[in-house]
Amino acid sequence: MKIMRLGEIGREQPAVMVPSAGGPGRYYSLLPLTQDVDGAFLASGGTGKVRHALEAGLLPELQGAETLRIGPPLARPGSxxxxxxxxxxxxxxxxxxxxxxxxxxxxxxxxxxxxxxxxxxxxxxxxxxxxxxxxxxxxxxxxxxxxxxxxxxxxxxxxxxxxxxxxxxxxxxxxxxxxxxxxxxxxxxxxxxxxxxxxxxxxxxxxxxxxxxxxxxxxxxxxxxxxxxxxxxxxxxxxxxxxxxxxxxxxxxxxxxxxxxxxxxxxxxxxxxxxxxxxxxxxxxxxxxxxx
Known part of the structure; x- marks a missing residue:
């Protein structure tokens, strides 16, 4: 899985892209899990939560994701x-x-x-x-x-x-x-x-x-x-x-x-x-x- 942040500068939303064989992949919103991909999310086992949510079908598909700007994949680091x-x-x-x-x-x-x-x-x-x-x-x-x-x-x-x-x-x-x-x-x-x-x-x-x-x-x-x-x-x-x-x-x-x-x-x-x-x-x- 590929964790991303999509949208205009300062307004990015967290998402995950799941590759598919022979296709562009499918995008899902991470808003049910977190407001951003940041230190707090990672420290709480965020990547594991994403994996579990995908397997359980708990994440809504993000329509039109291909048209959005791709931002840095995590919020502004401390260092x-x-x-x-x-x-x-x-x-x-x-x-x-x-x-x-x-x-x-x-x-x-x-x-x-x-x-x-x-x-x-x-x-x-x-x-x-x-x-x-x-x-x-x-x-x-x-x-x-x-x-x-x-x-x-x-x-x-x-x-x-x-x-x-x-x-x-x-x-x-x-x-x-x-x-x-x-x-x-x-x-x-x-x-x-x-x-x-x-x-x-x-x-x-x-x-x-x-x-x-x-x-x-x-x-x-x-x-x-x-x-x-x-x-x-x-x-x-x-x-x-x-x-x-x-x-x-x-x-x-x-x-x-x-x-x-x-x-x-x-x-x-x-x-x-x-x-x-x-x-x-x-x-x-x-x-x-x-x-x-």
């Missing part, structure tokens, strides 16, 4: 935690050795956007970059966890993510300014779906990206240096992860920072996909132009 250089090949193309411990940074939660929303390029940006990533959705509080196994139980599900990054803002000087390069409006598109962790193998998913139809990244989450549960365990030693938070697990090689591809420009179309979690399509525009 968005980013992981840097978590693929050895990406670390190499960035000019760094593979990290011995996870590289952790934070993104403001107001950077979260829908998977098909127009994507703003900052007014003075010249090095805007794409990053396809597996996103972890936290389902229960994680603080000072004692083991990686305990961390596994804190993962509610997974989403496709794009960690759009302005490298000129992120990397000047010896210390870098990661927050500046990772905090731009609309720079964390999520979705289209949230898939429960017990319905997909987050450790063996293919990630791909394209710019204007040309392939850029192609890797698998099996190549992560630090896997999903290890990241949740590690982060829990330094911060409290709460239900509804998102951890971005890092991007594989094939970004513009490598020097092999041009940076993004207004008018470009960026697509990213994690197989099984859905594909995004973003049309870029220059923020501040034409009243935007």
């Amino acid at each position: 968005v935690v980013g992981i840097g250089m978590n693929y050895a090949a990406h670390a190499a193309e960035s000019g760094s050795p593979p990290p011995e411990v996870p590289v952790v940074f934070l993104k403001p939660s107001n950077t979260v956007a829908g998977p098909f929303d127009p994507a703003p390029v900052p007014p003075n940006s010249s090095r805007y970059d794409w990053e396809v990533e597996l996103g972890i959705v936290i389902g229960r509080e994680a603080g000072y966890l004692e083991s990686v196994r305990e961390a596994e139980d804190c993962i509610a599900g997974y989403v496709t993510a794009n960690d759009l990054s302005e490298r000129e803002y992120q990397l000047p000087g010896a210390a870098g300014q990661w927050t500046k390069g990772k905090s731009l409006p609309g720079s964390t598109p999520l979705g289209p779906w949230l898939v429960p962790a017990d319905e997909i193998d987050g450790g063996n998913l293919r990630l791909r990206s394209w710019v204007n139809g040309e392939p850029r990244q192609d890797s698998k989450t099996s190549e992560l240096i630090f896997d999903a549960a290890t990241l949740v365990h590690h982060c829990s030693q330094y911060m409290r992860l709460e239900p509804g938070d998102v951890v971005l697990t890092g991007t594989p090689e094939g970004v513009a920072l490598s020097g092999r591809f041009p940076y993004l420009q207004p008018g470009d179309v960026v697509e990213v996909e994690v197989v099984g979690l859905g594909r995004q399509r973003l049309e870029l525009f220059r923020a501040g132009e034409s009243g935007s």
